[in-house]
Amino acid sequence: MQDSFIEQVLEPVTHDLGGFKVHRVLPARERTMVGPFLFFDQMGPAVLPTGEGIDVRPHPHINLSTVTYLFAGAIDHRDSLGTRQRIEPGAVNLMTAGRGIVHSERSPGDERAAGPALSGIQTWLALPDAVEETDPDFQHVPAADLPVIEQDGATARIIMGQLWGARAPTTTHAGTVYAAIDLAPGSALPVDDSADERAVYLHDGDATLEGMRLEPTRLYVLRPGVRATLRSATGARVMLCGGDAFATPRHVWWNFVSSRPDRIEQAKRDWRAGAFPLVPDDQLEAIPLPDRPLTVSYP
Template structure:
């Protein structure tokens, strides 16, 4: 899912915290009816953080009765899409025949590999009566050895993720490892993603176990070494430094990262690859109708952008 052909986000002001490499100010687009999307990755200074090459924060918003999300069938190669909701529900369908709703705290991990097509829509009573929507859409690049792997889809329920609760903090370990807990989600490259709620006045250390790390503030205000950060900022940290986050108010944020990728990646529309030629081939294949259809959603599709 890619809501808009966004331009690069921009870097924020300089801050005093030595552990910060830079702060990304996402580009925000209002798609109507109060539904906004903030894109933090890729940015001019951070094309990736670990394997994360794309990071959108959408909502919170409330769809009116009879309306909802309608992301028509579209293709991907060379990546895994990671959908994670804080509120609402999205119906996922793909060319493998998957038809499954995702709800808050669950995760849909769709590996495109050599090519997959999917759609994401609001359906059923959610559309009839109106519904909230709030969450993240992220892409992780695949290692070169797995860029052309067979497409796959995995759904993980909320109950599968380890949760650490202690002294005003709650950390859900969604992928990888954090604070000694390990997620059950299988990944092809060292990947870390955690969902954190921190009560006002409490602190959370961010260890240097993963070489590349970032933090995105979803709600509330945090303090790091005297600098305060409001919602909608992606903080990218330098390798090797241990950081302590203090909640200036009740706060919700996510941490993400992992090992550096095995070389640069090219990204165009919904395609990611280490090879520009492979992206050109994917563009031609989509335009020619060579990708598989999505069962149950075969009629509509998103055409290839003109540029």
């Protein structure tokens, strides 16, 4: 049965960051992209000790967009455009790096004082060749502005693109679909089949796809065009992602993504030389260029 509708199952690489774990399913040795998605991280869930928090120090990106979506907790985003934006559950932070941007992500002070919760998904999306070097940009979409679909006990919040007849206001640079699905006990939801490439990810709970039990933290890539239905007996949270297939491959090294390996080499030189713009009020703790990054593509 599995071969009829599942193309691949990608296992996570798990990193323990001290206090919380990150499960990464993209990029994988078997596959770098699903539609424009080329990085998929589950953060937590975790509750950090009182007074502590996450501190992702300033670091650069090129030729991609980052999407942060939380289920619990809050993160303060700052970037070299001068943006300062708190993100909370149900909202979207979309940062487009284009020719180059620097940002940091930290737990807000009020969250640290209470012992911050952290649970969410962070993804990177490749930019099409023609706009890889676009101007950097940032967009925050509040939870109230995202369309919500309710059907047969399932609730789907559309984060990006058009799904089940509704469209999110979040900017897309390529054909993109992205949704957070809450399955109530006994509920079911057909997976929208409009995108070239699609994958489902079980964040937590109990869910099946066409009768096949899903395992948490795995990414299930569907065969193009197949119709399949998600079901849950006891409740679950599932992510759906995908979009148009890219005609040209993407190379990933650390926080740099590009269709051109030489562009990544230039970004390395620029970061070493201090040629990227700075984040106002957060300039003193930049992450140095690593010798061996945790995030790489596998050409």
